Amino acid sequence: MSAQKPSLPQGTRDFGPAVVARRNYIFGIIRRVFEKFGYAPLETPTLENLSVLTGKYGEEGDQLLFKVLNSGNFLKKQKGDVIKEEVTPDDLLAGPKKVLPKIAEKGLRYDLTVPFARYVVMNRGTLTFPFKRYQIQPVWRADRPQRGRYREFYQCDADVVGTDSLLCEAEIVLMMSEVLNALGLTDYTIKINHRKILSGLYEALRAEGKEADLFVAIDKLDKIGPNGVSEELSAKGYSNDMIKRLFSFLSVKGNFHDKLTELEKMYKDSIGELRDDSGIWFEIVEGQQYAKSGFIRALENARGFDEIKKVYNYLQAFDFTQFDNLEFDPTLARGLSYYTGCIFEIKINNVNMGSVSGGGRYDNLTGAFGLPGVSGVGFSFGVDRLYDCLEELNLFPSDAATTTRCLVANFDVEGERAMLPVLRQLREAGVASELYPEAGKLGRQFKYADAKGIPFVLLQGSEERAQGRFKLKTMSTGQEQTLTLEEVLAVVQA
Amino acid sequence: MSAQKPSLPQGTRDFGPAVVARRNYIFGIIRRVFEKFGYAPLETPTLENLSVLTGKYGEEGDQLLFKVLNSGNFLKKQKGDVIKEEVTPDDLLAGPKKVLPKIAEKGLRYDLTVPFARYVVMNRGTLTFPFKRYQIQPVWRADRPQRGRYREFYQCDADVVGTDSLLCEAEIVLMMSEVLNALGLTDYTIKINHRKILSGLYEALRAEGKEADLFVAIDKLDKIGPNGVSEELSAKGYSNDMIKRLFSFLSVKGNFHDKLTELEKMYKDSIGELRDDSGIWFEIVEGQQYAKSGFIRALENARGFDEIKKVYNYLQAFDFTQFDNLEFDPTLARGLSYYTGCIFEIKINNVNMGSVSGGGRYDNLTGAFGLPGVSGVGFSFGVDRLYDCLEELNLFPSDAATTTRCLVANFDVEGERAMLPVLRQLREAGVASELYPEAGKLGRQFKYADAKGIPFVLLQGSEERAQGRFKLKTMSTGQEQTLTLEEVLAVVQA
Structure with a gap:
């Protein structure tokens, strides 16, 4: 066979040592937090x-x-x-x-949720519920590749199924916050909304049947501004009155609690308008009576407020200290086809990038596989975006890219032999170390250490050998110290 | 869409939490050893x-x-x-x-070697050689699934390319030995042979052109015994004299060093027979003169002995203490189409299973991609087999299967609230903990802890709460202690 120039498929990537080490740094933090909260690892097949x-x-x-x-x-x-x-x-x-x-x-595998659902259904006889699992694996999508969008990428999901407890939602906020703090990403906002508050929005607007248009429009509020949203809704047949009412809803101001209670009051007022003198809930729109079921739905929607409040109360009981990073955002509209309760999303404020994490509660994980009524709540981190944020903000610790800590220089055959027990002792002390495998020019060996990001080079010329000492060069400063092996270990272990 | 009973593709597996934790225990040890020896992680795409x-x-x-x-x-x-x-x-x-x-x-991806070769070729301009990489990723093969053979399975490879130093071979023995010791697999044999000693075998037998038959036969020595091998070789046209000579070669006895020197002497004697009175090396076989090139090849084969001796000397200089686990095995014949130097294989002696690791030196990693002359040496662990060995010998540490360390029991709303700050403190102390998300029957909560392998359950009834104390139940013994939070932390952190 003739030689060919090899290439990678579109939208796929090799991760060289430095990048793997940095990605593992992120995965490691996410994994530790998931496990600290009692989530256990699951792995499903690629096929x-x-x-x-x-x-x-x-x-x-x-x-x-x-x-x-x-x-x-x-x-x-x-x-x-x-x-x-x-x-x-x-x-x-x-x-x-x-x-x-x-x-x-x-x-x-296209995502981690469907395989998780399949796993739950296939193992329902032996699993103990509530079942808390996390899963960190790649997924594949034949999307047209573009900047920041790949055909093979990792997802990091944590889900708990088999309980309705809002403790889980509160713990999701804690986990999100702990991961971001551990990564050094302190300027973040965790946005929360509730599917039922979104439903309440179109109920309160009497926009039934047009909810898809509504959600598509308000989800763009950040991008196209209030005027853009107004125009888009007008074009879709929303009346000026409805749009005005919408913006009064969305303009609630203040801290988490204030916005929540203010919007709840607005919803209630809006429903209050529907009550006639006899106390029966209805309204007349264009000659049609608005059904009592609308009221039932409105009450149901009120549960959205209650649930978010409970999550908030849980966080207070946990002594959660970062309420400033928590925002109630009634425009947050993601996963509308499957989320039924709380909805989450994280934005890193000092980087121009989409959300780095999102999630929510669903009430029908496994219905498509014949097992109805399995509800749960989960969320996911996007590792590629977190990586880009850390890189842009220069937040990777300097040692996240290194594996070898000490390179032992190789002068000649005699020197090499003398350094082998030293190499062994370095490794026994847990110091990742290597001997340059060929005797020869030091310049080349320093270049090797430099390229690999090795922080220390250990040398022993015949003079030092006679004294039972070593030269330790710190690559970042160029400084050289003459030390005993014990002293070397103390420095490189630090 | 109607509900369907989901299934897994043939030859693939889900790994539930307990199994993932145990696999990660193995991966963790392998990774730590690879990194301690200066190997850096590489990841290539699935596609x-x-x-x-x-x-x-x-x-x-x-x-x-x-x-x-x-x-x-x-x-x-x-x-x-x-x-x-x-x-x-x-x-x-x-x-x-x-x-x-x-x-x-x-x-x-079918293995980790070809993607590694592709990576080296595509990045040859920026890589610094020698390049030491390890790679732990799944591979896929459309083999007919059978017991112990899967269509999706992990390989753990470490390779160094761009150096001929036999230090690398010696370090492979050290890494193999360190991984096995760390896993508690102490009854193992690391077998070493050399491609050139294998070539020497058919040269010394004058079996040129029939080497494939020879290697296939001797590789089965363990399984079919000397008689089986004799019969097979007879059938392939080997003379009785050749077979007799072969078994005299293979019957070398003694420790590593003795076997090596004995076989080397036999080869030399066999070559000595070829010299005629004029000092020119040749022989007459069935009327044909055996070419001088045969002698050159014989000298070349002698390099096999020299190289294994050098590896042995490196190990001595390293103060390697496990020579009893090292065996020179002139019948070891794996990877004959690509290995050109030392060949390795590990057998766990007290488990009935094939090799758990193998490797060797090759001199043409990247030729198929138009980059000749890239030589290197590498080896690979088979994680599925290591897993089965550890399981059979009951060598998994008891905590390898656990993630959550402490379950906080949930009595009622008031109790739940009181336990949230406790839960926070457990986690702040690095203890993986979870609160059972629903108040209710303790029996169910204990069952949950049991099923998940959680070693401790923390309880606080109203009586303990009044005293500021907790009950800590150790699940393995059923023992309950009444303790302060500080005492609880001391126990569960241990």
Whole structure:
């Protein structure tokens, strides 16, 4: 075979030693916090059956699934195979939708939630609930690659299923906050909203049937401003009165608690307007009576406020000290098709970047697999974005990129031999160390230490050897000290 | 969509919390040892271009590659696509070899060596050599699944390229030994051989052209015994004299050093027989003169002995203490198509299982990618086998399976609130802890702790609360102590 110039598939990356070390620094902090809060690790396979994946992420998601070709002769029905009928010329004419099921049964993991749901269903007989799991694994999406968007990337999820306790939501805030503090990302905002407060918004606006437009618009508030949102809603048929009312809702000001109580009062007032003299809840809009069920829904929506308050109270009982980083944001609208309770999102304020984490409560994790009523709450960190934030703010600790701590220089055969027991003692003391494997020019060896980010180089010329001493060079300063081995260990272990 | 019973693809596995914790225990030890010896982590993508993978693992390997279907309409040429011609009915008739290149450009990583070679070639301008990397990632093979053989499994490789120093071989023995000792696997044998000693075997036997048969046969010595090997070689045309000579070679006895020198002497004697009166090296076999080049090769083979001796001397200089676990095994024949120097393999003696680790030196890592002359040495641990050994010998530490250390029991609303600051203090002390998220029956909470392997449960009834004390139950013994929070921390941190 002739030699070829190798390349990487679009949207994939190699992570060299320095980058892996920094990524592991982030993963390590996330993992420690998850475990400290009682979340246990789960790992699921990269390959999942397409029957498990398909239909779970919408039609666009199905398009973005990486499908794996059946092994063997994928065009024919094979002995022992379950499906796999022969692909015919008619299939070719009919197109990929007809051909695909005959040639591919497996796909690559697209997120960590569907595999988690599958795991819960397959192991429901042996799992003890509440089940708290975290999962840090790569996922694959056949998205068009662009800056900051990859086809292979890691997700870090933590979920607890089988309990409705709002303690879990409060602990999510604690975990988010602890991870960010540990990473040194102190200028952050954890935004909270509630699916039922969002529903209340369109109920209170009487915007039923137009809620999708509403959420799409308000989610862009940060980007296009109030005027942009107004224009967009007008175009979608929202009346000026509705828009005015919307902005009065969204303009609630103050701290977490103030905004929450103010908005709750506004909702209540808005519902109050619906009560007629007889005390029956209804209203007349364009000649139609607004059904009593609207009131029931309104009461239901009030639960959103109650729940956020309870989360808040839990945090107070925990002596949580960072309420300044916590914001009630009634415009936060993510995961609307699956979240049913609290919704979370984290923004790093001093970096121009999307959210680095998000999550929420859902009440139907496993319905698609025939197990209804499994509710839970979870969240996820985006490691690539956290990485970029730390890099931009220069927050990686200097030793996060290093593995070897001490390079032992190699003068000549005799010197090499003399240094081997020293190398052993360095390692026995837990110091990651290596001997340059070839005797020769020191310049080259220093260059090696430099390129690899090794902070110390240990040398012993014949003079030092006669004295039983060593020269230790600190690479960052160029400083050289003459030391005993004991002193060397004290310095490099520090 | 109707509910379906989900399943896992053949040959893949979920790893639940207890298993992940135990696997991480193994990975952690391997990683620490690799890093202590100056190996730095590398991670490559799961998806590789098929142009990189194909042809690197032999024809069988090509069959076992998982291929990923191109995204979008994989049957047609698409705008912006590089290859991808339309699949025609004629292609269908021609079969999968004709269709495959039109519908799949990517595959899943099959091992860690080829991606490493690709990485070295793509980054040769910026890497500093010698380049020491380790890589712990899953690989995928479309093998027929069977007991102990999976389609998705982890490899743990460490390689150093860009140096011929035998220090690297010696350090591989040190790393192997340190990992096994740390895992508690003390009854092991590290077998060493050398590719050139294997070549010397067929040279000394004058078995040129039949070396493949020879290696296949002797590699089975453990399984089929000397008689089996004799029969097999007879059937392949080996004369009785050759077989007799072979067994005299393989029957060398004694410790590492004795076996090595004995075999070397035998080889030399065997070559000595070739010298004629004029001092020219040749021999007559069946009327044919054995070429001088045979002598040159014999000298070359002698380098095999020299190199193993040097590795041995390095180990002595390192004060290596486990020579009893090191064996020179002239029958060890693995990786013959790529190893050119030392060859390694580890066997755990008190478990009935294949090798848990292997490796060797190669002199052409990157030739297929147009970069000749990159030599190196590396080895790999098989994590699934190590796991099975530890399990069979009951060597997992009891806390390797646990994440949460202390469960805080939840009596009622008031008690829950009182325990939140306690929970915070436990975590601040680094104790992985969780509060059972719902107030209720203690029996259920104990069962939860039991199922999750949580060693301690902390309780505070109203009586203890009045006294500012806690009950700490040790789950393994059932023992309950009444303690202050400080005392609790001292116990659970231990």
